[in-house]
Each structure stands twice: as structure tokens, then as C-alpha cells.
Amino acid sequence: MSDYQVVIIGGGATGVGILRDLSMRGVSALLLEQGDLAHGTSSRFHGLLHSGARYAVKDPESATECIDENLILKKIAPHCISNTGGWFVQTQDDPPDYVEQWIKACAEAHIPIREISPSEAYRKEPLMSKSVLRVFEVPDATVDGFKIVWANAKSARRYGGQYKTYHQVERLVMEKERVVGVVTKNLLNGEEIMVGCDIVVNAAGAWASLVAGSIDIPLDVICDKGTLLAFNQRLFQRVINRLRPSGDGDIFVPHETITILGTTSQFVDSPQENDPNEEEVKKLLQIGEQVLPNLTKYRVIRAFSGVRPLHREDHDVPGVNVPGINKEEGRNVSRSFVLIDHGVHNGVQGFISIVGGKFTTYRLMAEKVSDWVAEKLGNMTPCRTATEDLLPEIPENLWKKAAQLLPYAPVGKMLERLQEDTESVLGEIQRDPRKGQMLCECEMVSMAEVEKTAADEDTHHLADIRRKTRLGMGTCQGAYCTYRALPLLWKRQEKYDAIEDELRDFLNQRWKGIRPILWGQQLRETELTRAIYASILQVRG
Amino acid sequence: MSFEPNKAENLDACIKCSACTALCPVAAVNPLFPGPKILGPDAERFRLEGLQIGTTLLNYCSKCKTCEITCPSGVKITEMITRAQEDAKISGGGKTLQFSIRDYLFGRAEYLGRLAMISPNLTNVLLKAPPVRKILAQVLGISSEAPLPAYNPKFKGTETGRQSKKQVVYFPGCFVTYNDPPTGQAIVKVLEHNGYEVIVPSFHCCGTPLEGNGYLNEAKEIAKKNLALMDPFMRAGIPLITGCTSCGLALKECPSFEEPESELQTYDLFEFLWQLHEQNELRENFNEVQVSLGYHASCHLKAQGIGTPSVRLLRLIPGVQVAELDQGCCGLSGSYGFKKEKYNTAMQIGNPLFNRVRQGVASGEFQSVITECGGCQVQIRHGSGIKTEHPIWVLMQAYGLN
Ligand SMILES: Cc1cc2nc3c(=O)[nH]c(=O)nc-3n(C[C@H](O)[C@H](O)[C@H](O)COP(=O)(O)OP(=O)(O)OC[C@H]3O[C@@H](n4cnc5c(N)ncnc54)[C@H](O)[C@@H]3O)c2cc1C
Numbered sequence: 001m002s003d004y005q006v007v008i009i010g011g012g013a014t015g016v017g018i019l020r021d022l023s024m025r026g027v028s029a030l031l032l033e034q035g036d037l038a039h040g041t042s043s044r045f046h047g048l049l050h051s052g053a054r055y056a057v058k059d060p061e062s063a064t065e066c067i068d069e070n071l072i073l074k075k076i077a078p079h080c081i082s083n084t085g086g087w088f089v090q091t092q093d094d095p096p097d098y099v100e101q102w103i104k105a106c107a108e109a110h111i112p113i114r115e116i117s118p119s120e121a122y123r124k125e126p127l128m129s130k131s132v133l134r135v136f137e138v139p140d141a142t143v144d145g146f147k148i149v150w151a152n153a154k155s156a157r158r159y160g161g162q163y164k165t166y167h168q169v170e171r172l173v174m175e176k177e178r179v180v181g182v183v184t185k186n187l188l189n190g191e192e193i194m195v196g197c198d199i200v201v202n203a204a205g206a207w208a209s210l211v212a213g214s215i216d217i218p219l220d221v222i223c224d225k226g227t228l229l230a231f232n233q234r235l236f237q238r239v240i241n242r243l244r245p246s247g248d249g250d251i252f253v254p255h256e257t258i259t260i261l262g263t264t265s266q267f268v269d270s271p272q273e274n275d276p277n278e279e280e281v282k283k284l285l286q287i288g289e290q291v292l293p294n295l296t297k298y299r300v301i302r303a304f305s306g307v308r309p310l311h312r313e314d315h316d317v318p319g320v321n322v323p324g325i326n327k328e329e330g331r332n333v334s335r336s337f338v339l340i341d342h343g344v345h346n347g348v349q350g351f352i353s354i355v356g357g358k359f360t361t362y363r364l365m366a367e368k369v370s371d372w373v374a375e376k377l378g379n380m381t382p383c384r385t386a387t388e389d390l391l392p393e394i395p396e397n398l399w400k401k402a403a404q405l406l407p408y409a410p411v412g413k414m415l416e417r418l419q420e421d422t423e424s425v426l427g428e429i430q431r432d433p434r435k436g437q438m439l440c441e442c443e444m445v446s447m448a449e450v451e452k453t454a455a456d457e458d459t460h461h462l463a464d465i466r467r468k469t470r471l472g473m474g475t476c477q478g479a480y481c482t483y484r485a486l487p488l489l490w491k492r493q494e495k496y497d498a499i500e501d502e503l504r505d506f507l508n509q510r511w512k513g514i515r516p517i518l519w520g521q522q523l524r525e526t527e528l529t530r531a532i533y534a535s536i537l538q539v540r541g
Numbered sequence: 542m543s544f545e546p547n548k549a550e551n552l553d554a555c556i557k558c559s560a561c562t563a564l565c566p567v568a569a570v571n572p573l574f575p576g577p578k579i580l581g582p583d584a585e586r587f588r589l590e591g592l593q594i595g596t597t598l599l600n601y602c603s604k605c606k607t608c609e610i611t612c613p614s615g616v617k618i619t620e621m622i623t624r625a626q627e628d629a630k631i632s633g634g635g636k637t638l639q640f641s642i643r644d645y646l647f648g649r650a651e652y653l654g655r656l657a658m659i660s661p662n663l664t665n666v667l668l669k670a671p672p673v674r675k676i677l678a679q680v681l682g683i684s685s686e687a688p689l690p691a692y693n694p695k696f697k698g699t700e701t702g703r704q705s706k707k708q709v710v711y712f713p714g715c716f717v718t719y720n721d722p723p724t725g726q727a728i729v730k731v732l733e734h735n736g737y738e739v740i741v742p743s744f745h746c747c748g749t750p751l752e753g754n755g756y757l758n759e760a761k762e763i764a765k766k767n768l769a770l771m772d773p774f775m776r777a778g779i780p781l782i783t784g785c786t787s788c789g790l791a792l793k794e795c796p797s798f799e800e801p802e803s804e805l806q807t808y809d810l811f812e813f814l815w816q817l818h819e820q821n822e823l824r825e826n827f828n829e830v831q832v833s834l835g836y837h838a839s840c841h842l843k844a845q846g847i848g849t850p851s852v853r854l855l856r857l858i859p860g861v862q863v864a865e866l867d868q869g870c871c872g873l874s875g876s877y878g879f880k881k882e883k884y885n886t887a888m889q890i891g892n893p894l895f896n897r898v899r900q901g902v903a904s905g906e907f908q909s910v911i912t913e914c915g916g917c918q919v920q921i922r923h924g925s926g927i928k929t930e931h932p933i934w935v936l937m938q939a940y941g942l943n
Pocket residue numbers: 009010011012013014015032033034035036037038039040041042043044045046047048049050167168169170203204205206207208211224225226227228262263305306307308309356357358359360361
């Protein structure tokens with residue numbers, strides 16, 4: 001007997017996109033995620049909503065997908081996207097003959113570009129190198145991975161979709177030549193349950209081959225690690241790309257309060273291998289300096305890495321030979337996605353894997369998967385995710401009330417994060433104005449918001465609160481907010497690990513990203529942090 | 542909002558220690574004021590994202606600069622706050638029209654002074670008249686209780702026309718020029734007594750009131766004008782001296798004064814006199830002056846980081862007893878405490894100081910108060926009822942000048 005029509009494995013952008021799409025079509029679906037939502041690659045990425053211009057020459061198919069999705073997402077999810085625009089800048093180090101090729105390819109992919117004079121460019125971006133040769137404007141934007149993943153999940157829930165976090169799928173259950181369910185383990189209490197369903201969707205990203213492997217289906221997913229640097233502030237107001245064939249360290253993305261520079265590309269053996277290292281950091285800084293002189297002077301608050309799931313077998317885009325870039329490296333494998341019907345390929349019915357792609361195209365990937373699923377289930381409802389708003393409109397009166405109660409906070413961000421929980425959080429601040437104080441001052445997250453998030457049924461660790469609120473993601477990297485949050489966890493101690501373990505785990509996660517960038521102001525900050533925790537809380541490390 | 546590389550570095554330097562907020566006098570008495578850390582480096586990261594936050598609260602910063610001296614990372618917090626104020630003004634946020642007009646006027650102490658000079662007596666009578674104060678309160682939001690200083694006939698500079706090879710340039714500042722010329726005359730006399738020719742070019746305002754009211758660019762413009770006036774003297778190596786601690790701070794912070802040789806040229810009056818003392822060039826044949834004084838160090842003197850040279854110097858005079866009051870800010874901060882909505886905050890900030898002054902006088906520890914800053918003098922007199930004046934007057938007595 002089936003508990004759900006569909007089980008989706010993986011709570012990244014792709015998985016929650018599928019959950020929402022199917023739920024909107026009236027298909028009953030359950031999403032299982034081994035960690036917290038967006039804890040995989042969907043929060044360890046660059047945050048660029050591609051215009052497609054980056055792929056125009058090498059991968060026109062991806063480029064077209066990107067520009068289409070770029071326009072759709074700007075329309076349906078404006079709260080999760082910052083429409084910064086982007087530039088492609090040609091420096092003296094970039095191949096001169098690439099420009100004309102690129103202009104032509106953008107035109108073919110219908111990506112609007114506009115050349116602007118270097119002098120205008122310097123005025124708008126004073127930190128940019130004064131020796132750039134040509135500058136073109138493209139409709140790049142930035143996207144908040146956490147926000148959009150949670151917005152999808154919450155929207156799906158409104159349509160009856162369900163998700164369970166900290167539930168790892170251990171294996172698929174087969175009956176004859178058919179998948180009939182999954183066995184999943186609740187990682188918080190060790191409980192194993194079997195969930196029956198008609199179709200299983202494998203949206204496990206870089207982990208997808210492990211999932212398929214549980215029933216001996218081979219799936220060639222390459223794990224391509226990319227490292228990124230987060231600078232303390234917005235150094236640029238728009239996305240800055242290099243006008244050259246894609247390579248390392250060639251994009252600056254202003255993301256919320258920070259700027260992200262990336263990325264590197266290196267094949268690794270497993271998605272777990274996401275530790276940034278010093279060599280990658282050095283390389284990024286060296287290349288980034290060609291666009292932003294004296295880059296090492298600006299404060300880096302952390303380095304982080306994500307693992308791209310790339311699919312090798314089915315790619316049909318010939319790799320362009322770029323000098324200095326090894327053919328075996330990740331950028332020559334197609335970034336476009338593939339849908340693998342294991343009935344056709346492996347003779348196993350009711351099982352589909354979605355592999356590859358980009359964050360920018362998550363909605364399109366979800367649409368394709370959902371079309372396939374709906375057809376199998378005989379559901380005729382068409383996809384509506386390209387037109388229906390992802391987030392409900394925030395009522396005017398809530399805006400006003402929030403601005404009044406929190407006179408110095410970026411309340412818009414809070415409202416976008418909290419959505420339907422806004423009212424109760426504001427009510428709490430009204431009852432006790434002290435809760436309107438900022439618990440995390442760098443990212444301006446109020447005590448009431450942290451308290452509410454800590455009590456949320458989906459929150460199981462301090463890191464979950466971080467992903468949902470941005471707590472600890474700013475300049476001080478958790479130096480002050482971490483201990484301030486502890487009493488709020490204590491209030492709900494039944495849900496959390498022992499407080500000292502939560503503390504240590506959280507600090508260690510922060511430490512992982514700080515270790516490769518220990519110099520200058522961030523070194524001072526870190527030493528101060530270590531002193532605080534060593535002397536007050538006896539946590540050493 | 543655009544920014545330059547040094548602004549970016551300034552923001553990066555903050556390590557979020559909160560020392561600045563812990564010592565901010567406004568945050569200490571006004572629970573709604575989130576303090577320098579939040580309004581400065583914290584909010585700055587959001588302002589770079591295009592989010593103007595806390596614009597009305599920015600105006601509650603008194604620009605005392607305590608935060609800047611406190612900061613272990615040298616973050617120019619006040620400048621960040623002032624620039625944000627200015628940006629908010631351009632984008633039309635933050636203030637009512639009434640307060641905008643008032644802050645516009647308060648920023649221009651020089652023009653107000655010149656206007657009052659048409660008839661200082663009439664201006665004073667008017668400023669004391671309750672109906673006028675009521676109108677000022679209602680129309681401009683100037684507190685009817687605030688101790689607006691009286692105007693006096695304009696400071697004329699040097700009267701003796703004394704010439705000497707030893708020269709100094711004196712920067713009187715608006716308070717001396719329009720409200721307290723006798724103190725200016727006293728400073729000139731003391732310098733002349735020490736063998737100096739005192740040159741007084743017709744300087745403009747130092748820019749502090751503009752900065753205090755959120756007009757950073759104009760403050761910089763006016764600094765440039767003063768710099769142009771100073772230029773020939775600077776080239777000739779003639780030192781610039783001022784007896785006002787806010788003018789002193791502004792002159793020392795003036796961007797073009799940052800080249801080390803020219804910075805050395807700018808002195809607080811007593812800093813200069815103390816240096817003469819150390820070089821055995823000060824006339825020290827003092828008369829005995831039997832007086833006990835309470836000394837208040839203004840915030841902008843502290844921000845100069847030169848200690849309290851006037852206390853050291855006065856203690857050289859036989860008979861003079863000086864007790865350092867050490868009770869923090871007086872609360873006035875230029876025109877801040879004159880503003881209707883800030884009057885109470887200013888008084889609360891000054892309260893520990895006023896109490897200390899009253900107790901000191903009541904117990905016979907000292908008879909009156911000295912402080913270099915004209916604003917502090919006005920506020921301490923207002924808050925404690927005790928006579929408060931510039932320390933130069935003690936030196937005048939010691940030299941037997943009048
Ligand atoms: C460094 C880097 C920079 C990037 N920059 C950009 C960019 O700027 N713009 C862009 O559009 N794209 C970018 N990408 C690509 C983009 O991030 C990914 O394509 C996208 O996030 C993949 O989403 P996903 O949902 O498929 O995978 P994921 O987000 O990884 O989600 C898969 C989820 O499945 C879960 N899971 C795995 N196994 C199991 C199991 N057995 N049981 C339960 N759950 C399981 C994982 O925990 C994980 O949360 C970047 C990628 C990297 C690495």
C-alpha cells in the first residue's frame with residue numbers, strides 16, 4: 001500500500017522545486033532530506049542567477065535555459081532575488097578574440113547585452129581595476145539559496161506537500177522490477193521507517209549515485225568541488241564576470257551584505273569532501289586581483305566549498321579547449337541537466353533521477369521531472385510554477401508594524417524570511433520589547449526571530465537556525481551571537497543535543513571556513529572569539 | 542551609495558567588540574538609541590546593500606566622538622554615521638521639515654553669528670524673551686529650556702598690533718567670535734605676553750557644527766577654505782593655535798592636514814603652552830592665585846588624545862588647586878542639547894557631571910569650574926548653576942593681565 005504517490009529524495013533547490021510543482025498539481029508527495037533543507041550544494045554556491053551569458057559560447061543550450069529561467073524567477077520570486085544586474089569585463093589578461101564570439105552567441109541565445117564605457121563603469125564601481133578594456137551589461141542577478149528553498153517548501157506545504165528533514169534514505173524498496181518505496185532513517189532518534197509510494201524521484205544532487213547504488217543502478221555523477229570566498233562587505237554593487245571562457249576565480253557576486261568570489265573546480269571522490277584549502281584561497285585571490293586591485297587588503301570572513309553534481313555520460317556538449325584548463329576538469333562537462341528514466345535505462349520502473357543543472361534552472365528541472373511523474377500517474381494538471389508567485393504578498397500593515405517595532409533593523413529581510421510567522425514574532429516583540437534587540441548584530445536578526453526559529457518543528461541544530469536566519473554568517477562569524485543563542489536552545493533542550501555539543505559543533509563549522517583565511521582583521525576577530533569562548537565558556541580550540 | 546577603498550578598509554577594521562557602544566554617553570541614557578556599533582559599522586553593511594536603516598535614530602548621535610577614541614580598531618564611526626545622515630537627507634528620509642530647517646541653521650553657526658552681529662543686544666533680549674522661545678520651540682524645535690548662549694560684539698582679533706619674529710596664527714572659532722570675545726582677547730594677550738605676534742586671519746567656521754548636524758560634505762568644503770587661508774602661514778612654518786577643543790579636533794582631523802609636517806602645526810592652546818614650558822620658553826613668573834577649581838575635560842579634547850595640558854599647566858601656578866571631575870560628557874555636544882527632542886537626553890547625560898560639580902562646590906572642594914569648551918561651559922552653568930569659564934582666565938590672573 002502506498003503512503004504517498006511520490007517520494008522525493010533530497011531537499012536542495014531541485015527537490016523542493018519538485019515537491020512544490022507536484023503539490024500544485026495535486027499529487028501527494030513526501031520529500032526526505034538527510035540534513036536540513038538546503039544544507040547541500042544549494043547553500044554552498046555562488047548565489048548567481050545566471051543570465052546565461054557565461055555559457056553562451058560554450059553551451060548555448062544552457063544559456064537559453066538560464067535566460068528563460070532568469071526572467072521567470074525574477075517575476076515569481078522577487079523577494080528571493082536581488083536584481084543587481086551584472087557586467088562582463090574584459091581585462092588585459094583576457095583573450096581579445098573572445099569578445100566578438102561572445103557578442104554573437106549572446107544574440108543567438110536572446111540574452112540582451114549593452115556595452116558601457118569604462119569611464120561610466122569606474123564611476124559606478126570605484127573599486128574595479130582602472131585597466132579594464134571593455135564592459136558589457138547583462139541581466140544577471142543574485143539569488144538567496146536559503147530563502148528560495150524555504151519559500152518553495154513552505155509554498156508546497158500550503159498545497160499539501162510534506163517534507164521530513166534529518167531523514168536519510170538508506171535504500172530503495174523493490175518489488176519485482178518496480179520501486180515501491182524507500183526505507184528511511186530518522187537521524188535524530190535512529191528510527192527506521194518504510195514509506196510506500198508509486199514513484200521515487202532521486203534529486204540527491206552530488207549524492208545521487210549513492211541513492212541509485214542502493215539498488216545497484218550505476219549512475220555516473222561526478223563530484224566537482226568549488227571553493228568560494230566571502231568578503232565582509234559589498235565591494236561591488238553588481239555581479240562582475242570576466243569576459244573570457246569560464247575559468248577559476250572569475251566572478252564576484254554581491255550577495256546580501258557580503259561579496260562572494262569564486263570559484264575553483266576540482267573533482268573529488270565524494271560530496272562530503274567540501275573543505276576549502278589554502279591553495280584554492282590563494283588562487284582565487286590572485287585571479288580576483290585582476291579585476292579588483294589590492295584584493296588581499298579587503299577582509300575575507302570565510303571560505304566555503306560546495307560540490308557540483310555533474311553528469312558525464314549523457315552530455316553531448318563538446319568541451320571547448322581552453323588553454324590552461326585541463327579537459328578533465330569540471331567546466332568541460334555539460335552544466336545542462338539530464339533526466340534518467342531508470343525504467344528505460346535499467347529496467348527498473350517507478351524510479352527517476354535528475355542530475356546536473358544549475359541552481360538557476362532548478363524550476364525548469366522540477367517542471368520536467370513533474371511532467372514525467374504526472375504523465376506516469378495519469379495526472380493532467382499542467383505546470384503552474386512559471387506563473388504563480390512563490391511567496392504570498394507581505395501585507396502593508398505588517399510592514400508598518402515591523403518598521404515601528406524594529407526601528408533600526410532591515411525589516412524587509414525579516415519579513416521575507418518569516419513569511420507567515422511574521423505576525424507571531426512581531427506580537428512577541430510587542431509584548432516584550434527587549435526581544436526586539438538584535439541577537440545577531442552583524443546580520444541583524446532579532447531575539448524574537450531566533451527564539452521563534454529555535455522553537456520551529458523543523459529546527460534541530462543551531463546550524464539550522466543559521467541557515468534560516470543568517471545568524472552567525474556576518475563579520476564576527478558567530479563570536480557573539482552563538483553564546484547569546486544558547487539560552488534559547490536551552491529552553492527547548494528536548495529538541496537539541498546537549499548544549500555544549502551544539503556549541504562546539506557550531507563553532508567548529510564556523511572554524512572550518514575561517515581556517516584557510518586567517519590573516520588581517522579576521523585573524524584579530526578569531527583570536528578575540530577564541531579568547532571569549534576559552535575564558536568564559538571553557539571551550540578551547 | 543558609492544564608496545572608496547579607504548572607506549571599505551575602515552568598515553573591515555571593526556571586530557564587533559562593542560567597546561564603542563559600552564561607552565557611548567547617549568546609549569547609556571537613551572535605551573532607544575542602539576549606539577555607535579549598530580548605527581556605524583553594523584548598519585553600514587546594509588547601507589552598502591541599499592538599505593537605509595535607522596535613519597531617524599542616526600540624528601540622536603551627538604558627535605561627541607567618544608566612540609572613536611574608544612575603538613581599538615580605529616574605526617571612524619562618527620564619520621560613518623554622519624555620512625549616513627547625509628545620504629538619508631538626500632534620499633529624503635529621517636527628519637521632519639521643522640527639524641531639517643533647525644539643523645540646517647544650527648549647522649551654520651557662522652551665519653547665525655554674523656546675523657546676530659547686526660545687533661547683538663537685540664538678539665540677546667529676543668533670545669531671552671519667553672514668547673520668542675516659545676515660538677522657537679514650536680516653529681523650529683529648539684528647546685525652550687535650553688541655555689542658548691548670549692551674543693556679544695564680534696571678536697576683533699589682536700588690538701596691540703604687536704610685531705615679533707615669533708609668530709602664531711590664532712583660530713578663534715565661532716563661540717569666541719560671536720558669543721565670548723573676551724576669552725579670545727585673553728588668549729591673544731597671554732600669547733603676546735609670551736612674546737608672540739598673533740595673526741588672526743578671517744577664518745570661517747571650523748565645520749564641527751555642520752558635521753554635527755549631518756552636513757559632512759559642506760564641512761569638508763569649509764575646511765578647504767580655511768586651509769587656503771592657512772596656506773601661506775603653514776608654508777612659513779607658523780603654528781596654528783586654537784583655544785576651542787572642537788575647533789582643535791576639526792582642524793587636526795582636516796583631511797589635508799594629514800601630511801605629517803603640516804599636522805604638527807596645529808595645537809590646542811594649552812598643548813602649545815605646555816610645549817613652551819617644556820622648552821623653557823614659557824614665562825613662568827606667575828603671581829600666586831588662591832583658587833580651587835574643578836576641571837571638566839570636553840569630549841573633543843579627549844578625542845585629540847593629548848591628555849589634559851591645561852590642568853598640568855595651571856598646576857604650575859602657585860596657589861592653584863585643580864580637581865579633575867572625570868564625569869564624562871556634559872551632554873550638550875554643540876547644538877545637540879538645544880534641540881527639543883534631545884534636551885532631556887542631553888540633561889540626563891550631563892547629570893552625573895552636574896551632581897559632581899554641585900557636590901564639589903557644596904563641600905568646599907572647589908569654588909568654580911573650568912573647561913576649554915564654550916558649549917560645555919554653557920551647559921555646566923545651566924545644569925549646575927555654578928560659574929564655569931575657560932582656563933585662560935586663571936593664567937591671565939597669574940600673569941597679572943586683564
Ligand atoms: C561552488 C559552486 C558554485 C555554484 N554557483 C552557482 C551559481 O552561481 N548559480 C547557479 O545557478 N548554480 C550554481 N552552482 C550549481 C548549483 O549550486 C547546484 O546545481 C544546485 O544547488 C544543485 O541543487 P540540488 O538540489 O540538485 O542539489 P543539493 O542542493 O545538493 O541537494 C541534494 C540534497 O540531497 C540530500 N541527500 C543526498 N542523499 C540523500 C539521502 N540518501 N537521503 C536523504 N537526502 C539525501 C542532500 O543532503 C542534499 O541536501 C554552483 C555549484 C557550486 C558547487
